[in-house]
Amino acid sequence: MSGPSGRPTRAPRPGAGPLRVLQYGVHDTGYPRNVRVRAHLEGRLGASVVVAPRSRAAGRLRRAIEDVRSLVRGARRADVVLLSEFRLSHAPLAWLVARLQGAALVVDGFVGLHETAVDDWRRVSPASPAALRFRVLDAAAVRCADLYLIDTEPRAAEIVRRHGPSATVVPLAVGAPTWATRQPPAPPHDALRVLYYGGYIPLHGVDLVVDALTLIGTRRRVEVVLVGDGPARRAVEARVRRAGLGDRCTFVDAVPEGELLAHIARADVVLGVFGSSAKARGVVANKVWQGLACGRTVVTQRSSALDDVRCAAGGLLVQTEPASASSIADALVGAPLAHQAESPRDVAERLESVVQRSYDRFTDHLSALGPRRVHS
Structure with a gap:
């Protein structure tokens, strides 16, 4: 039996055990993306998922050797090799090992190499050899890939347009983790409390937010x-000081994911991208899912990727015009306080339904690959 790339995959065998999946290249076993994928495979398909995390050895050569060993050993007993996010550079190696073992290869392209280094972090010049290497990888x-995972429809369409892959590209929604579905109560207060959290990467557009705060001026206490x-x-921080916004902005060091709920509980508005x-024009960020699932107003840039989310979130989702500080300012001036807003208690459930529909499509496409024991 052959998969979409024309290579052999294992045919179903009567009486065989559960689907066996090797999740390779996991940088953090607690990262929400690979946790949700793993939970779906185990819960929906009854799969046996073995995680081959990245080596933490001291030397680069030793890490590479240990990674290859764990891949080869794990693939011997796998029907599907799932290459996790942040590990796209290992796709050719994973393809070779999967092919030799007759397993299907599923690649999670959630974090592209070029978009991260060149577009998000801007650490690499777009015209440099390094940027070309990232594009090639x-x-x-x-x-x-036999099956390529991404997070939204616009990004899936862009991959198809750019690469014309033979593999199916499946949008797999990010969704909110369990802790973000508790909808914390908001204590009464007067000023609009706005929350940003993240790594200050260009994707988030924090400079535009600072410009928006300047435009708000005395229109509202924020x-x-x-x-x-x-x-x-x-x-x-320097930009905030120059703008005279030091009394409105409080900077807090990064916190563990489990502590984000306390910050969201004190906020009226969570900022997106x-x-x-x-x-930035095609992604639905983690913080968008999390803020909405907590029943908070989320202000983020307009995108067609938000269509399904908008239907589920209703008035909690406020979209601004791209590259417009004045649009952000207007959205914040008009945002309700959390304790005064009508926050539908079932918004988290509706958002989860959006996520589950995308995972159902993932299951269908995975079944169509024809590996040894894929079933629903």
């Missing part, structure tokens, strides 16, 4: 808490 990851660290944090990159 991204393209190779798409070409190697207090902003910015949680997180990153190379651009000091520049943002306002960057100018192609990814």
Whole structure:
């Protein structure tokens, strides 16, 4: 039996055990993306998922050897090799090992190499050899996959347009973790409390938020808490001081994910993304899902990727015009306080339904690959 790339995959065998999946290259076993994928495979398909985390050995050569060993050993007993996010550079190796073992290869392209280094972090010049190398590796990851995962329809369409892959590209929604579905009560207060959290990457457009605060002026009393660290944090702090916004903005160091709920509980508004990159126009960020699931108003840049989310979230989702500080300012001036807003208690359930529909499509496409024991 052959998969979409024309290579052999294991045919079903009568009486065989559960689907066996090797999740390779996991950088953090607690990262929400790979946790949800793993839970779906185990819960919906009854799969046996073995995690082969990245080696933490001291030397680069030793890490590479240990990674290859864990991949080869795990693939011997796998029907599906699932290459996790942040590991696209290993796609050719994963393809080779999966092919030799007759397993299907599923690649999670949630975090592209070029978009991260060039567009998000801007650490690499777009015209540099390194940028070209990242483009080639991204393209190779798409070409190697039997099934390629991404997070939204616009990003899936862009991958198909750019690479024309033979593999099926499946949007797999990010969704909110369990802790973000508790809808914390908001204590009464007067000023609008706005929350940003993240790594100050260009994708988030924090500079545009600072410009919006300047435009608000005396129209409304707004207090902003910015949680997180990153190379651009000091520049943002300096920008806040120059704008005379020091009394409105509080900077807090990065906190564990489990502590985010306490910050969201004190907020009226959670900020999404306002960057100018192609990814910013096509992504639905973690913080958007989390803020909405907690029953908070989320202000973020307009995107067709938000269509399904908008239907589920209703008035809690406020979209601003791209690259417009004045649009952000108007959204904040008009945002309700959390304890006064009508926050539908079932919004988290509706959002989860959106996520589950995308995972159902994932199950259907995985079944169509024809590995040894894929069933629902």
